Amino acid sequence: MDTELAVVLVSGGMDSCVTAAIAAQERRLALLHVNYGQRTEERELRAFHAIADRFHAGHRLVVSIEHLKMIGGSALTDPAIPVPESDPSHPATSDPRSAIPSTYVPFRNAHLLAIATSWAEVIGAKRIYIGAVEEDSSGYPDCREVFYQAFNKVIETGTRPETRVVIVTPLIRMSKAEIVRKGVELNAPLELTWSCYQDNDLACGRCESCALRLKGFREAGVPDPIPYRRDR
Amino acid sequence: MDTELAVVLVSGGMDSCVTAAIAAQERRLALLHVNYGQRTEERELRAFHAIADRFHAGHRLVVSIEHLKMIGGSALTDPAIPVPESDPSHPATSDPRSAIPSTYVPFRNAHLLAIATSWAEVIGAKRIYIGAVEEDSSGYPDCREVFYQAFNKVIETGTRPETRVVIVTPLIRMSKAEIVRKGVELNAPLELTWSCYQDNDLACGRCESCALRLKGFREAGVPDPIPYRRDR
Numbered sequence: 529m530d531t532e533l534a535v536v537l538v539s540g541g542m543d544s545c546v547t548a549a550i551a552a553q554e555r556r557l558a559l560l561h562v563n564y565g566q567r568t569e570e571r572e573l574r575a576f577h578a579i580a581d582r583f584h585a586g587h588r589l590v591v592s593i594e595h596l597k598m599i600g601g602s603a604l605t606d607p608a609i610p611v612p613e614s615d616p617s618h619p620a621t622s623d624p625r626s627a628i629p630s631t632y633v634p635f636r637n638a639h640l641l642a643i644a645t646s647w648a649e650v651i652g653a654k655r656i657y658i659g660a661v662e663e664d665s666s667g668y669p670d671c672r673e674v675f676y677q678a679f680n681k682v683i684e685t686g687t688r689p690e691t692r693v694v695i696v697t698p699l700i701r702m703s704k705a706e707i708v709r710k711g712v713e714l715n716a717p718l719e720l721t722w723s724c725y726q727d728n729d730l731a732c733g734r735c736e737s738c739a740l741r742l743k744g745f746r747e748a749g750v751p752d753p754i755p756y757r758r759d760r
Numbered sequence: 761m762d763t764e765l766a767v768v769l770v771s772g773g774m775d776s777c778v779t780a781a782i783a784a785q786e787r788r789l790a791l792l793h794v795n796y797g798q799r800t801e802e803r804e805l806r807a808f809h810a811i812a813d814r815f816h817a818g819h820r821l822v823v824s825i826e827h828l829k830m831i832g833g834s835a836l837t838d839p840a841i842p843v844p845e846s847d848p849s850h851p852a853t854s855d856p857r858s859a860i861p862s863t864y865v866p867f868r869n870a871h872l873l874a875i876a877t878s879w880a881e882v883i884g885a886k887r888i889y890i891g892a893v894e895e896d897s898s899g900y901p902d903c904r905e906v907f908y909q910a911f912n913k914v915i916e917t918g919t920r921p922e923t924r925v926v927i928v929t930p931l932i933r934m935s936k937a938e939i940v941r942k943g944v945e946l947n948a949p950l951e952l953t954w955s956c957y958q959d960n961d962l963a964c965g966r967c968e969s970c971a972l973r974l975k976g977f978r979e980a981g982v983p984d985p986i987p988y989r990r991d992r
Contacts (some may be wrong), residue, residue, distance in 0.1 A: 591830065595823040595875050601882035628920050634881040635874060638918055642870040643827050649866040650833035670918040678917050681910040686870055686902040687861050 531556045531586070533653040534696075535644045540575030541701055541723045542741055543659035546707050548583055549716035550698045551657045558587035558653055562640050564633065565597025566604045567611070571728040578720040587651065591643055602633040604725060611726045614739035629666050631725060631736060632686070637670035638679070641695065645683050647694045656695045664703040666736050673700050704744025712750055719753035730757045763788045765819070765885040766928075767876045772807030773955045774973055775891035775931055778814055778939050781948035782870035783889045792926040794872050796865065797829025798836045799843070803960040810952040819883065823875055834865040836957060844957045846971035861898050863957060863968060869902035870911070873927065877915050880925045888927045896976070898968050905932050913957045920951055936976025944982055951985035962989045 534555035538544045539562075551557060561576040563569045573590065580588050596605055603609040609630055637660070644656045660671040670676065676695050683693050699707055711718050723741045724731035731738050735755040745752040765788035770776045771794075783789060793808040795801045805822065812820050829886055835841040841862055853975050869892070876888045892903040901907065908927050915925050931939055943950050955973045956963035965988040978982040 585839075589827075589830070591827040593825060593827070595821075595825070596878060598821070598823065599875075599878050599882050601878075632920070634878040635915075635919055636878075638874040638914060639871070640878065642867060642874050643831075643872065646828060646831050646833075646866040650831050651775075669920060672917060675914065675917040678910065678913040682870060682907065682914050685904060685907040685910050686900060687867055688864070 532655070533558050533651060534655040534657055535560055535578075535653045537562070537644055537649050537659070538576050538579055539659075540572035540579065540721060541659070541737075542718060542721045542744075543655075543661055543707060543716060544760040545579050545659075546711040546714070546716050546722045547657050547659035547698060548579065549711065549714040551655075552583055553714070555655065555710070557583055557585040558589070559583070559585040559650075560640075560644055560647060561588075561590045562643060563590070563592040564605065564636065564639070565594060565608075565728065568722065568724060568728055569593065571722050571724075575720055575722040579717060582717045582720060586613065589647055596633055596636060597637065599634065603630040604633050611735050613734045614736045627667060627684055628669065629736060631666065632668050633668060638677070643681050645687065645693055649691045654693055656693060658670045658695060658697055659696050659699050660758055661699060661702065661704070661707070662700050664740065666740070673697065676700070690736075703747070704740055705747035708744045708748035712748075715751070721754065730755050733757055764887070765790050765883060766887040766889055767792055767880045767883075767885045768889040769794075769872055769876055769891070770808050770811055771891075772804035772811065772953060773891070773969070774943065774950055774953045774976075775893055775939060777811050777891075777950060777953045778946070778948050779889050779891035779930060780811065781943065781946040783928075784815055784886075785946070787874060787887065788815040788819075789815055790819040790879070790883060791815070792872075792876055792879060793820075793822045794870065794875060795822070795824040796837065796871070798865075799839075799958065800954065800956060800960055803954050803956075807952055807954040811949060814949045814952060821879055825871065828865055828868060828871065831866065832958040835862040836865050843967050845966045846954075846968045859899060860901065861968060863898065864900050867902060869900075869907070873911050877919065877925055881919050881923045886925055888925060890927060890929055891931050892929050893934065893936070893939070894932050895944070896972065898972070905929065908932070935979070936972055937979035940976045940980035940982050953986065959989070962987050965989055
């Protein structure tokens with residue numbers, strides 16, 4: 529099989545699962561998962577392996593980094609900062625000067641892309657797929673298209689001249705409902721995914737990530753196949 | 761003391777020590793060291809702490825990352841790839857297609873900058889100093905000025921709008937001899953630094969890094985204060 533390899537960042541959530549399904553249409557998969565001390569690390573890792581098994585990924589790399597937790601500054605990595613519940617009329621922010629939610633992990637996606645790029649350079653993959661969503665998202669700065677365009681320039685200037693790795697963001701302009709529909713169309717295993725920021729057993733249904741996911745399924749007219757807590 | 765904070769990447773080598781001395785002229789220091797599974801990890805960490813003590817650094821962060829060793833592809837992180845000895849007429853390369861030496865650690869400096877940026881964003885530092893040298897160096901792609909210019913754009917687009925962190929590369933256009941002279945001028949503790957890629961006890965004097973360092977001291981007309989193996 530001489531299809532080209534692609535590194536796909538798979539958190540275990542819905543967006544990265546659909547991204548892997550898109551990449552699998554034309555590339556051999558090298559799936560990368562990064563634990564960074566987030567609250568639901570264990571549950572997301574389980575989802576990653578289940579998704580990787582389903583895609584029969586030939587290459588898989590799990591990396592654990594401790595420094596984002598050491599550095600802190602986010603509700604996802606610092607237990608002292610509560611995960612906000614979603615309120616569409618008053619988006620939760622950690623800082624009145626900023627429209628960025630407290631679940632933003634400072635510059636997290638740059639760490640993920642650096643790891644993906646080093647791996648791609650060594651195994652000879654020419655593309656890195658990441659399921660970032662700009663429009664219908666939490667508003668994290670490192671999920672915007674301009675950030676990925678800038679990072680492509682960093683890869684071009686910071687790797688061997690023959691490396692030529694490019695970041696691909698197939699979901700960047702999609703709504704959550706479009707992502708659900710695309711996943712259903714490609715038979716992506718959405719039942720294996722985990723999106724909740726707060727819990728590891730049943731999804732809370734209340735955090736920003738659950739709220740965005742549920743909105744997507746509702747608008748797509750498709751039932752969400754994962755279990756939620758009853759009291760939501 | 762309300763001087764602004766600056767994050768300085770300090771490997772423990774001569775270049776980063778001089779960079780810290782430059783930063784210390786106008787900023788309070790937050791010194792960052794990253795272990796990445798390189799051969800001389802332990803010796804470099806010792807040098808880092810000695811340098812940080814000398815500068816009375818108020819903030820210091822030591823991060824250990826395992827993934828650059830897991831990913832491999834470099835003589836510095838893979839024991840199966842020998843560290844080449846320096847031969848100025850025939851620079852050692854791992855790959856005939858490329859002019860990049862086998863000691864290049866794929867995209868390493870992007871990892872270091874990502875960690876520095878996250879830390880700077882959380883502690884409120886506005887500058888990241890890194891002792892990269894472009895001209896008189898091993899020719900690593902991630903030591904070139906264009907790489908740092910591109911990374912500044914990634915920081916601008918990927919962090920909170922109020923963050924505004926900028927990378928500063930004071931040595932980028934200096935020769936090794938100019939760096940030695942600047943270190944002597946600023947009373948930087950060059951006797952505490954470690955540059956050797958190969959050994960942990962006495963510097964080998966033969967690897968690219970020792971050769972560049974020795975050339976710098978020779979051209980500056982200053983004796984190198986660290987001990988070398990006799991047989992070099």
